[in-house]
Amino acid sequence: MRVLFAGTPEVAVPSLDALVAAGFHVVAVLTRPDAPLGRKRVMTPSPVAVRAAELNIPIIKASQVDEAVQATIQDAMPDVAAVVAFGALVPESALRIPLHGWVNLHFSLLPSWRGASPVQYALINGDDITGASTxxxxxxxxxxxxxxxxxxxxxxSDTAGELLTRLSHSGAVLLVQTVAAIDKGLANPVPQVGDATLAPKLSIDDARVNWKQPAISIRRRINGVTPEPGAWTTVEGQRLKFGPVELSEAPNALLPGQAARSEAGLVIVGTGSGAVSLRQVQPAGKKMMSGADWFRGASHGKEVVFE
Structure with a gap:
């Protein structure tokens, strides 16, 4: 079975490795072009491109599957294309190139959470069970x-990063099983059944915490946007990012967004229902630090209120 692999971020690498380890002939890798990273904005190849180079697999770098890219894919003569978080839509004209079509590994139980951020939305909405679909x-x-x-x-306690990492490995096994079934003529596509929910790409504004919401909802949202785009609030007009929070059992008479130190020495913040404790925060232009250390410097005997 000749396989074209399309993927870009780190979570796609386990699937590429699994296909190679299973003995499939990965004829080419399609991935997004190099992108600027870090403070110095150094042009850097995608994690999938890096791994493909290590495996000596031909690489096609493209931000969209246009006619030129389709011609290159045609030349590679894949029997099937396997997609894991490539980052661009595949046009209908390209779908016909591989004999067995394009198989996508999606990190949700479809039709739940169609879109770019399925794991994030599963956490934000408090799902107990998620998964992956091909x-x-x-x-x-x-x-x-x-x-x-x-x-x-x-x-x-799952953050989006932690849950997605687990799914990237278990999903890689599912993808290999699916491609093997196609190769053996045993694949049986079944129409999606049930109500669809959407998981569009999260924006920076989606990661801003609304302290009037209940504590459990705030924790779920923060977990869902960690590590990207990263939860944040403002204090005296200055942006403050922070990591996952925990539900606080300390007696709470705090207003939503009002911060204080608990008897245990933790920084707790009032919400619309209950309170949460901050473990780590990151002021603008600084590194992540403990919530207690930040609060010690921020309060100086004055009230601290998150906006």
Whole structure:
């Protein structure tokens, strides 16, 4: 089976490795172009491009699957294309190139959380169970027939980064099983059933904490936007980022957004219902530090209120 692999971020690397380890002939890798990273904005290849180079697999770098890219894919003569977080839509004209189509590994139990941020939305909405699905790409957004699925329990402490890392490895196994079934003629695409929910890409504004919400909702949102785009609030007009919070059992008479030190020495913040404790915060232009250290310098005997 000749496989074209399309993927870009770190979470796609386990699937590429799994396909190679399973003995499939990965004829080329399609990935996004180099992007500027870090404070110095150094042009850097994607994690998938780096791994493909280590494996001596031909690399196609493109931000969209245009006619030129389609011609290159055609020359590679893939039997199937396997997609994991490539980062661009595949046009209908390209779907016909591989004999067996394009198979996408999506990190949700479709039709739940179609879109760019399925893991993040699963956490924000408090899902107890999530998973991954493989499906045949069609003209819609994550609407194609299902080829396989697996489930994963969600831990209360999970951040999007942690849950996505787990799914990237268990999902890689699912993708290999799906491609193997196609190779053996045993694949059985089944239409998606149930109500669809959408998970569009999260913006910076989506990561701002609304302290009037209940504590449990705030914790879920913060977990869902960690590490990207990163939870934040403002204090006296200055942006403050922070890591995951914990539900506080300390007696709470704080107003939403009002911060104080608990008897245990933790920084707690009032919400619309209950309070949360801050572990780590990152002031603008500084490194992450403990919430207690930051609060010691920020309060100086005055009230601290998150806006």
């Amino acid at each position: 499906f045949l790409i069609d003209a819609g957004l994550d609407t194609g027939p299902i080829l396989g699925a697996m489930t994963e329990s969600v831990k209360a």
